[in-house]
Amino acid sequence: MGTVPERLIEAATRLFADKGFDRVAVQEIVDLAGVTKGAMYHYFGSKDDLLHEIYGSLLRMQTERLELIAAGDGAVEERLHSAAVDVVVTSVENFDQAKVYFRSADQLAESQRMAMRAERRRYHERFRSLVEEGRDSGVFRSDVPADLVVHYFFGSVHHLGAWYREGGALSAKDVGRHYADLLLGALVAGE
Amino acid sequence: MGTVPERLIEAATRLFADKGFDRVAVQEIVDLAGVTKGAMYHYFGSKDDLLHEIYGSLLRMQTERLELIAAGDGAVEERLHSAAVDVVVTSVENFDQAKVYFRSADQLAESQRMAMRAERRRYHERFRSLVEEGRDSGVFRSDVPADLVVHYFFGSVHHLGAWYREGGALSAKDVGRHYADLLLGALVAGE
Amino acid sequence: MGTVPERLIEAATRLFADKGFDRVAVQEIVDLAGVTKGAMYHYFGSKDDLLHEIYGSLLRMQTERLELIAAGDGAVEERLHSAAVDVVVTSVENFDQAKVYFRSADQLAESQRMAMRAERRRYHERFRSLVEEGRDSGVFRSDVPADLVVHYFFGSVHHLGAWYREGGALSAKDVGRHYADLLLGALVAGE
């Protein structure tokens, strides 16, 4: 059953993913976790803290993986493809966490927002540097700003929570590959 | 200064776009509109009604334009390109409304959610039919599900609110063209 | 269809009878009457005024009839019996009005409450004087205070709204007779 803080994180993740941060009462979280409010405030300073905790961990994990993939030694188009597949697959495999991340990103308290943005920027930049590497080496088209490309692609990823359903016809890997194909197709297409 | 209901819609649009539906108090809306709560409830049945009104109008407008564009007589790749540009441009030109739509779509009361989903689906299907038309005529790749393509692209569009800033280096038209180019590039690229 | 004030009184009577004064909104009344709030406030000073009007008229009518009956020249037990039947029959024949009277008597504004109480007391006293007349002439028992008898009987009458249904097995006259029989039976029974 896990420790109390683990159960709390788990409960909060499920609820935030389903209804959005603002629509979940602390009471619901502790009920689902089978503890009381006092216990929650013993481990977490606030409801915001729970949110921070939840998507911080996914983002950190994805950043680490991205850095490994990007530092690999395949061709740039292969590394970008892998990175694209990976962010989709890890998002789907941690779908509740990802949904919380996608939905409630802007709901953080001022103090934590800074830290979060810095981490997100780091991920974004690393991804962009891959795109730029491809352009510099003449493999990718260069008539579209690299930044825009990254936003374009992450938009698609963030939208997964709005339509993808686990257990349907498409596996996480399927979606990841299709997404990566579309991205690479667009970049390699050339003018 | 416009009529009271207009001022209310305007105020609500700005606030919902900035902070999200759940973070805006009715009191803030009426303060910004310069009226009292009673006046608001004279014109709108609930806070939900305001939300519905706001993005209903954008969605209706975009649907109409999409249907016109799709029914044009150019080549399918040109029609899809125009449609893609158009949804971006109209979203950016009504950016607050669009942000409300992107952020708060799922926050509607049960009753209105159905109606809204039906309208959204209609838009989605019309867009998808363009993609399918291109595949059937051999112009677009067919190894990626058409539905997924549409979700992929709309994800990018929905994400505009998270990064695009008016008055920056890129005009609405610029972004629209880049987005459309990326979409068409991916589809035409062929396997 | 009647004049506007008549329609308003009618609508208010029905609604107050059904739901109680406090549970009816002025908006509902004017909707049912097919007019607007402005029209209502043109004819009536307040929602309280409507209430006052409604049960004032029933009470006045019943008082007049009671005085006629009491002043008749039959035996006292016959006059009391007639009076008892009459208050039941007129209450049932104006059932909505009567229900309003029974339910919402205490809901009047301070100013009107005085006037109302005076009228009610007048009715009560006239009824009591009949009881006393019967006692003085040795026809009725005298071991129960006359005031209490009157309260006892009017309690039964007021309760009609809680159980009597028009169109059922018992006609207004039936109930009136049974009620009067029970009252007279108790008084004549003797010690």
Place this chain on the structure above:
Amino acid sequence: MGTVPERLIEAATRLFADKGFDRVAVQEIVDLAGVTKGAMYHYFGSKDDLLHEIYGSLLRMQTERLELIAAGDGAVEERLHSAAVDVVVTSVENFDQAKVYFRSADQLAESQRMAMRAERRRYHERFRSLVEEGRDSGVFRSDVPADLVVHYFFGSVHHLGAWYREGGALSAKDVGRHYADLLLGALVAGE
């Protein structure tokens, strides 16, 4: 001073009795009880819950007592007399509670109304069965429907709140006896 929920019930009882359910604000209740609204909603789900609690307890008590009295082994007219005295005495001894019951019975939310009606019906039926027992054994008159008799008597009891004042000339027992005498007088009177 009692526990918080006790103080809340006490305060609500007094206020509901005085002004009627709809005329009492939750704020008044908590002020009188010396707590805050949050505390009230910690113990009671709604304002309706308070009402339910208040007269549920009186009704349950009276039902229990009625069943004991009715199951006794005296003559039926004695048992009915006792039952009549008892309902008056217990109502007067818990006068605020009884007034709430008499006044606000129909103000309950739909959900609780059913349960309450069932309990009231049970009380009514038990009382009626006493009346019927007396008719069957030829002690009571049978020209008046038993149901009507019960409504007639309970009407008188419900009306107590409208006229009886504690500390006056008549004790609870006095009123109870007079009421019972009037009831029995009417029933035994014979045709």
Place this chain on the structure above:
DNA sequence: AATGAATGAGCTTTCATTCAT
């Protein structure tokens, strides 16, 4: 480590009434 009673500020909504037209 954990409880749960209690707070206090805030929420959306209702409503009798007024008033310019």
Place this chain on the structure above:
DNA sequence: AATGAATGAAAGCTCATTCAT
């Protein structure tokens, strides 16, 4: 005679957080 937009005060209720135990 009548409209209906608008007010302003109050309503019932929710909720993150605190704190004595």
